[in-house]
Amino acid sequence: MTFSKCLTHPWTIALCMLLGAVTGTFLPAVGVTAFTVGALYLAIVGMVALPLQVVAGFFGLRQVAALPRFVPRVTLMIAISLALVAGAAFCTTTIGSVLDTGSALSAETRAQLGSIIQRADAGGVSIDLVDRSTTETPISTRSANADAAIPDNFYRVLAEGRLLGIFVGTTLFGLAFAALPREQTQALGQILDGAYRALETVIDKANLFIPVLAFGMTAHLMGQTGYATIRALGTMLGSFFLLVALLGLAAVVVVSRGARTSIRDVITKLKASLVISLTSGSPIAAIPNTIDAMSTQLGFSRGITELLIPFGFVFVRAGTAVYYASVAIFIAHLYHRTLTPGDLLLVWLSATGAAFLSAGYMGAANIGHVSLVLLALHLPADAVIPILVSVDPICNGPRNVLSLLAVCALTALASAGLPSERRASPDRILAMPVSMTFVLTGSQAALTLGCAGVIALFVFFIGMGIGAR
Structure with missing residues (x-):
């Protein structure tokens, strides 16, 4: 096992998280320092993953547009x-x-939850649930929601990391890119392919910092949240983690049947992506590893993979829907609300709708x-926000x-x-027996036999001459 694979091995990450939990409980200052170092990884990934998402979307749209039954296939994807x-x-x-x-x-337990809310009120905790990073740039005659969905400046939403606006801009440019003849886009395609490979290399090297991030993140959470709050x-x-495990296993079964391989093999191929999603806190950090695992290792269509992986991370927020529904049921029971079938x-409909509405948002906006x-259930949302703030970072990894x-x-x-499109393993290629077959025509066979006869006579006469002397 190479050093890089050893660093990203699940047992290494698990050990770092365990050490981080112990360190955060007894030495929270050390955890803060480690989390600062791990934040460098998040900065690098955030810088690289968004351009990579755009480039992968371009190639994915072009390849999917060339497949048969394009419109029904896209409709099936949406459904x-x-x-x-x-x-x-x-x-x-x-x-x-x-x-x-x-x-x-x-x-x-109820007293502990009440104290969390009281400390938040006494401390004057203010949570900004809306990204106001663009308030310095006035937007005339346009609402904030319209600007988030249909941006007037693609480079601005790319720089700000607005995933929904990036998706719209990428889709429009990608469809236009796919509609052009291959001869006209060949030069641009080569440039984008080189950028794609370079971005993959940067993220692959940055993933070596994942153990530090896992240690710092766990230590930071334990130091900030505390064991009493988690208890x-x-x-x-517990219910949220159980549902994530069950639904995740069901998804793995679907992938294993589609790839015609075992569940263990699917988990092994997706190991790096799962570790990155669990520890990085970013929903798009695992995009390059997932594309490689699903296409070249598990054999699914490269075009479908490059299209759905970047865009699916924005819209197919199954983990977010599970989180919203779990929180709603817990809060309802916390306030002794008996939930009727209605x-x-x-809860089901509102959690599904809220999951799609949260597309492109991360952090406190969730x-x-x-x-x-x-x-929708007439429950006091403002009163329980401090509780959700304390538990949201713990649920972020499993949600992703x-x-x-x-x-x-x-x-x-x-x-x-x-x-x-499964790529054969190099070990398997080397282990395969190598055989060569020669196929000769009639004239070639006659010429070969004639040359062999001439050589044989030549050797015979040479031998007789040497013997006579």
Whole structure:
């Protein structure tokens, strides 16, 4: 095993997270320093992943547009995306109501949750749920939502990291790029391909810092959140992690059947992507590793993969839907709200809608979209935001992992019927027996036999001459 693979091995990451949890509990200052170092990795990934997402989208749209039945195939992709997110929210609503999380909390646990809210109120905690980084640039006659969805400056949304605006700009340019003849786009295609490979190399080298990030992130969370808060929210976290594991396993089964391989092999191929999604905190950091694993290693269509992986990370937010539904059920039971079948239907629909509305948002903005689900049930969203702020970083990694697996399942379903692009292993190639076959025509065979006869006579006469002497 090489040194780079050793650094990104799951057991290495697990050990770093365990050490980080212990360090954050007893030496929180060390955890803050390690988290600062790990933040350099996030900065590098954020700088590289967005341009890579754009370039991959260009190539994906061009290759998918060349496939047969383009419109029905794209329609099928959209329908499966809706079904995956809605299905995740439905399973969470159903299983969450059966588990009845939040209804049997002790008085001590309720007092701990109340103290979190009181500390937030006393400290004057202010949470900005809207990205106001562009308020210095006035936008006339346009609403903020319209600017986020249809940007008037593609370079600005790319620099600000607005995923929804990047998706719209990439789609429009990619469709125009795909409509042009190959002869006219050959030079640009070579430039984009070189940029694509360079960006992949940068992220591959940056992934060597993942153990430091895993250590610092875990230490920072334990130092900031504390064991008492995690224990108070244990029922909600436990149900959320259980649902992520079950739904993630179901997605892996879909991928394994599409690739005609074992579940263990799928997990092995996606190992690097899962580790990055779990530890980095960024929903797009694992894009290059996932594209390589799904296409060259598992054999799914390269065009489908390059199109769905970048865009699916923005829209197919199955993990976010599970998180919203889990929080809504927990808060409802926390306030002794008995959920009727109509309420459960409302949780399902609102969690699905909020997951799609949160497309392109990260961090505290996700908490703001939770309030849409809570307000639909007439629950006090403002009062529980401090609780959600304390637990959201813990749920961010598993949330990204489930969304990644949902996108992989979407890719497997959309690639059905297309030829496999699995790349043979180098070890297997070397182990294969090498055989050569010579095929000669009649004239070539006669010429060969004649030359052999002449050589034989020549050797015979030479031997007789040497013997006579």
